[in-house]
Amino acid sequence: MNLDKASRKALRGTEISVLVVIALATVVAILQEIAVMITNLEVTLADLLLLFIFLEVLAMVGIYYKSGRLPVRLPLYIAIVALARYIIIDMKAMDFWQMIGVAVAILLITVAILILRYGHIRFPYTDESGHTEDPKQGPGAA
Numbered sequence: 001m002n003l004d005k006a007s008r009k010a011l012r013g014t015e016i017s018v019l020v021v022i023a024l025a026t027v028v029a030i031l032q033e034i035a036v037m038i039t040n041l042e043v044t045l046a047d048l049l050l051l052f053i054f055l056e057v058l059a060m061v062g063i064y065y066k067s068g069r070l071p072v073r074l075p076l077y078i079a080i081v082a083l084a085r086y087i088i089i090d091m092k093a094m095d096f097w098q099m100i101g102v103a104v105a106i107l108l109i110t111v112a113i114l115i116l117r118y119g120h121i122r123f124p125y126t127d128e129s130g131h132t133e134d135p136k137q138g139p140g141a142a
Contacts, residue, residue, distance in 0.1 A: 015064075016065070019061050019064060019065050022057070022061055023058060023061045026054050026057045026058050026061070027058075029054055030051065030054045033047060033050055033051060033054070045088055046085055046088050046089045049081055049084060049085040049088065050085060052081055053078055053081050053082060053085070056074060056077055056078045056081065057078065059074065060074045060075070060078075072116060073113050073116055073117070076109050076112060076113050076116075077113070079109055080106055080109050080110065083102050083105055083106050083109075084106065086102060087099065087102050087103075
């Protein structure tokens with residue numbers, strides 16, 4: 001076994017270890033949030049959006065584990081949900097310009113996702129083996 005192969009194997013092992021830690025921490029956070037909802041005997045929209053954020057993190061872990069790639073759109077989706085949650089939770093405390101700023105941020109992220117999606121369809125890329133990835137299937141498809 002040469003050094004390059006050993007390095008790649010060690011790197012992959014480290015990636016998998018960190019993915020397991022992220023997945024376990026996310027599951028713990030989900031369970032903690034469910035415990036808070038049970039304790040409060042109340043489920044709010046902010047709680048549900050937080051659970052969706054956790055679910056998206058788990059989806060990212062799964063996609064990264066399967067493909068070795070992390071589609072850029074997934075963190076952007078998480079950012080949109082996080083900003084929507086921020087608006088919902090702090091709406092009463094936000095002034096007009098803060099609200100506009102968050103809304104514009106959501107709009108810009110949405111436009112970025114559309115541009116990425118268009119670029120992925122219009123200019124498909126190749127994987128390590130030289131095969132062109134079908135944008136309607138595979139890791140980045142939505």
